[in-house]
Amino acid sequence: MRRVPGVRWVNGDGGLDAAAVTAAFPGRYGLYLHVPFCERICPFCPYNKVPYRPERADAYFRALRGEIAAYRSAGAGPFTSLYVGGGTPTLCLEALAEMLASVPVEGERAIEVLPAHATPAGVARLREAGFDRVSLGVQSFDDRVLRHLGRAGSGDENRAALEACRGRFACVDADLIFDTAFEDPAVFPADVEECCRLEVDQISTYPLMRFGYTPFGRAPHAPRLERDLLRRAFALAEGYGYRRASVWSLRRAGAPGFSSITREFYLGLGAGAATFTGSLYLVNHFSPERYVEAVAAGRLPVTRTARLAPRAAAAYYLFWQAYAGGFDPARARALFPEAGRLPGAVAGVGRAFRWLERDGGGVALTRRGFDRYHGLERWVTYRFIEPLWEQMMAEHREEPAVAGGGQVKITLEVNAEAESYDDAVRRTVSENATQLGFEQQAFEE
Numbered sequence: 001m002r003r004v005p006g007v008r009w010v011n012g013d014g015g016l017d018a019a020a021v022t023a024a025f026p027g028r029y030g031l032y033l034h035v036p037f038c039e040r041i042c043p044f045c046p047y048n049k050v051p052y053r054p055e056r057a058d059a060y061f062r063a064l065r066g067e068i069a070a071y072r073s074a075g076a077g078p079f080t081s082l083y084v085g086g087g088t089p090t091l092c093l094e095a096l097a098e099m100l101a102s103v104p105v106e107g108e109r110a111i112e113v114l115p116a117h118a119t120p121a122g123v124a125r126l127r128e129a130g131f132d133r134v135s136l137g138v139q140s141f142d143d144r145v146l147r148h149l150g151r152a153g154s155g156d157e158n159r160a161a162l163e164a165c166r167g168r169f170a171c172v173d174a175d176l177i178f179d180t181a182f183e184d185p186a187v188f189p190a191d192v193e194e195c196c197r198l199e200v201d202q203i204s205t206y207p208l209m210r211f212g213y214t215p216f217g218r219a220p221h222a223p224r225l226e227r228d229l230l231r232r233a234f235a236l237a238e239g240y241g242y243r244r245a246s247v248w249s250l251r252r253a254g255a256p257g258f259s260s261i262t263r264e265f266y267l268g269l270g271a272g273a274a275t276f277t278g279s280l281y282l283v284n285h286f287s288p289e290r291y292v293e294a295v296a297a298g299r300l301p302v303t304r305t306a307r308l309a310p311r312a313a314a315a316y317y318l319f320w321q322a323y324a325g326g327f328d329p330a331r332a333r334a335l336f337p338e339a340g341r342l343p344g345a346v347a348g349v350g351r352a353f354r355w356l357e358r359d360g361g362g363v364a365l366t367r368r369g370f371d372r373y374h375g376l377e378r379w380v381t382y383r384f385i386e387p388l389w390e391q392m393m394a395e396h397r398e399e400p401a402v403a404g405g406g407q408v409k410i411t412l413e414v415n416a417e418a419e420s421y422d423d424a425v426r427r428t429v430s431e432n433a434t435q436l437g438f439e440q441q442a443f444e445e
Ligand SMILES: C[S@@+](CC[C@H](N)C(=O)[O-])C[C@H]1O[C@@H](n2cnc3c(N)ncnc32)[C@H](O)[C@@H]1O
Pocket: 044, 045, 046, 047, 085, 086, 087, 088, 089, 112, 113, 114, 115, 136, 137, 138, 139, 175, 176, 177, 206, 207, 208, 209, 210, 211
């Protein structure tokens, strides 16, 4: 774990229980639930996920119900908001809906949706389950980009999914990925424009992050080209009445937002979920099997605990508030009184460099500030998030790849999507990599 001043990591739950974690929240907080299953693993994806198997999901949801029950008995909730992420939560919508029926949530209820699941019937089920905000992993409308990413589905399927969701939720978000290594730079602005035409409420545009532990592997970035592409695409969307809502997202005027990370405080449940109480940062076991085991044994399923000094906690808070466009130093001082003048100092320095400007009682990022933040976000991702997740993913490798351990047989699937024998091998290995714990290096040799 990288050393950060003011952050003390320990393995395991650090002697905490659900009551101690619940008591550490200084005020109200949101709920995050992680569903780590996918039917098909995308080779570029760094998130915590494993191939879906129904019996695996059943055991997982039993544990999730156990984890929430432990926190509820300790007095957790009602929650200010709900965010269900993955993985592919829509693979387990019925189990989710049943579980959530008894979880008190006062505000928005958001969920990540695989476009293939956003059929008219799927949309109806999402609404019945109480979700009012959805985010669709569109990535692109261009089939060449989807193939480049090794992503299943098609541009037409993505369009149909967004059409099925339009007007049915308070906010429909579309995730787009752009990769500067893709040969045609006109595709990304065209994708953004397509979202505008489809009247998507929020467009989240992610520069492709290359995490060394994914089958996609590391590759050099072109930060200037990324910034230029973002500027072009954002200018285009502004012509359709969209406004920048965060470093990488745009929102239609008047539409409510869709966001996971910018809650002030949150309780995270499920494999790989993180909790931030303001003074504690907890990371749950990434391996669903380890997670299930810990909950069944009556323990917190926590693999790492960090105790944060007030300034470190305030810095974490300011970083994510700035991601969403700005912060109010007075609010930050109220939440982290022991951090002293840090929020005011950050606002002052940011204004001196013209990264921040006054906005009501707080400060907002300027265009120059957003450009800077783009670089900072990448730096934080590669310096802190990737090493942490890489360590956590090692849990997947420690387990037998197949129940009973021993040999693993992979059938090479030469399907319609494969363009050549090599491509078929790459796709098959990619799809199985997480489960088998392969590393990029291993199959490059
Ligand atoms: C958990 S996934 C979304 C839900 C669902 N599993 C799906 O794929 O549609 C969250 C989003 O992260 C983004 N993402 C995944 N891997 C990424 C990467 N390597 N770089 C940038 N964004 C990425 C994608 O846009 C994806 O839609």
